[in-house]
Amino acid sequence: MMKKYLLERWSWILLFFFFQGIILLIGYLDPSLSFQSMLYIVLLFFVIFIIFFVIQYNREVLFYKNMEEWDPKIGIENIQEGKTPFEKVIESTIKQQHSYYIKEISNHVTSVEQEKDELLSWIHEVKTPLTTIKLMLERIEDDKFKEQLLSEWLRIHLLLDQQLHLRRIPLMENDLFIERVHLEKVIVSEIRSLQTWCLQKGIGFDMSLEAPEVYSDGKWLQFIVRQILSNAVKYSENAEIEIHSYQKNGAVVLEIQDYGRGIKEKDLPRIFEKGFTSTTNHRDHAATGMGLYLTKNAAKPLKIKIDAQSKYEVGTKITLTFPKSNDFIKLISM
Template identity: 45%
Template sequence: MWHFLKLFFIQHYMWLSSYLVLLIVMNVLMIVDVGMLAVSIWYVNCIMGSIIIVTIVIMCIKDYIKYHHTMEIKETTGYEQQYIRMFHTLLNKQEIVLQEEKLQRKEIEDSLLAWVHEMKSPMTAMHIMIEGNHRLEKEWLRMHLLLDQQLHQTRLYTIEKDSLMKPTAIQPIISQEIKALRAWCLEKDIGFELEGEYPDQVTDAKWFAFIIRQILSNAVKYSHNGSQIYINMQGQLLTIKDEGIGISSIDLPRIFQKSYTGTTGRESKQATGMGLYLANKAAHQLGITLHVTSIVNEGTVFYITFPQENDYHLIKKQSHTST
C-alpha cells in the first residue's frame, strides 16, 4: 500500500502541487483584499479542502484499481491504451534485437573457438620442430600464451558449464606449468623453489592451471636474470614470490582491471593487460581469492587463497548428514 501511495504522489505531483498553490493564493487574497474581509476564511478553506480531498480520493481509488490491473489493456481507456500498445511494441522490437545480438555473439565465439582449436595442430608441430632451440621456443611460448588467453577469455562466460569441481592435486599442476615455461626460464636463468605441503583442494584443474599460468608467466617476464621464484603452500594459502622489478604503488590497485598494463607494461610494449584480469575473473568463479603485495625493485608476492567451504563441501556434508 505504501508503495502504491508513493507512486501515486510521484505520478500526480503536478496536480497536487497546483491544488496546494491555488489554496495558498486564495488564502493570501482573502487576507490582503479588504473587500473579502467579511468572508470566513475557515469556511472557504473547509469547502475548498473538502473538494480537493474528495478529488484526490477519487483519483486514488481509480489509480489503485489500475495499479492491480496494469497488464490488462481492457482496464485502460483512450491514450493509455495507445501508450501501452506502443510500450509493448517497442519492448518486442528490443527483445528481437537482443536475441539477434546474442546469436551474432554466439556465432563469433564459436568461430573464434574453432579457430583457436585449429591453431593447436600447427602449434604442436612447430613445437616439435623447434625443440632444443631456446630462442625459438621462447617465441613459440609467447604465441601459445596469447592463444591460451584468447581461448579462456571466450570460455569465461560459460565457466559454470565448463568447470568440474573436485578434489585436485595442486603440486602436479604447478610443476607442469613450470615445465611449460622452461625455455623462457633457461634464457633468463630463472629457478624455482617449491616449499611447504600441498594438500588437495576442491577446484577445477583446468581453470586453476590457467590461473597459475598467468601468474607464473608474469613472474618470469618481470624477474631479473638469475633470480629465483619461490612457491610455498600451507593449508589453504598458496604463495608465489618473485625477485623481479615489482609493481608501483600507483599500479598495484589496478592490476586486475581489464586491459590495464601499468607503467611497466607500457614500457615493455609486450603486456596485453588481460592475463591477470582473466585470472582474477576465473578465480572468483572458483571461489579462489587473489591478493598481491609488491615492492619496486624487490619483487612481488601473489597470495592464492582457496575457500574453506564451497558447493562441493556442502553437498558432501549434506549427504553424510542424511545417511
C-alpha cells in the first residue's frame, strides 16, 4: 500500500523537493544569506514533512485498505464510512451503483421467473393436444406410416419433457419425495413409451434385475432412466440394450448397456456438459446435447453417482450407483 500511496502523491512530493531546492539555490546565490542557515531550514522542513507524511499516510490509507480488502460477496455494509470529501464521494458512488444493480437484478429475476412460469404453462398446454394427436395417430390403418408418425411424435414429446425438467431442476430439492422404488416398474414404463421408436429401429431389451428396489424419488428417477434409454435407442440400430442391477459394497448399481454408435475417447469426458453433441457427426441435427447434462444434474440431489464407459462403434454403458444406507439418511434429512 505504501508504494501505491507514494505513486498517488508523487507530484506533491516532487513539488516539496522542488521548493526546497529553490531555497537552497537562493541561499547559495545570495551572499547576504547564510547558506548554512538555509540548509538548516530545509532540514527542518524535511523533518516536518516526514512527520506530516506518516500521519497523513495512516489517516488516508485506512479507507483505501478497507476498499482493497473488501469482498463484494459479503455485502456493501462492510465498506468503511468515508471521512474526507473524496472518500465520501467514492462511498456514495459505490452505494448508489450497488442500489441500482440490486434493483436491476431484482427486475430481471422477476422477469425471468415470469417467463419461466409462462413457458412451463405453455409446455403443459401443449401436452394436451399432443395426447390428442397420439390417440388420432393410433387410429391410422397404415402400420408403417403410423410408426413413422408416432416416432416423430415421440421425439417432440421427449424434447418438451427435457424443457420441462430443465426449468424444474434448479428447484428440484424442494420437490423430492424419497420412497422405495421398483426398478422394473420404472424401466418397463419407459420402454413402453419408447416402443414405437424401438420397433422402427429393430431394438430389443435384455433385462436382469438382481437388486429390484432402490430408495429414491420415483418421478425424477424415471426422468433419469428416460434420458439414458432414449439416448441408447437414438444411437442404436438392430441391437439389444442390456439392463442389469446388482448390489456392490452395500449400494445398488444399475447398468444400461447399448451396442450403438458409441463415443470417441476424446469426447467421453465432455458428454455431461451442457450443449455438447460430440465431434463424431456434426450433421447430427437431432442431438441437442441436453439429455446427459440434465441426467447428471438430476442425479446430484438424489446422491446418485453416474458414470459412462464407451468405445466408438462398439457401444456405451451408463452406470448409476445409488446411495448407501448412511447416505440415504442424509438424503432424507434434506
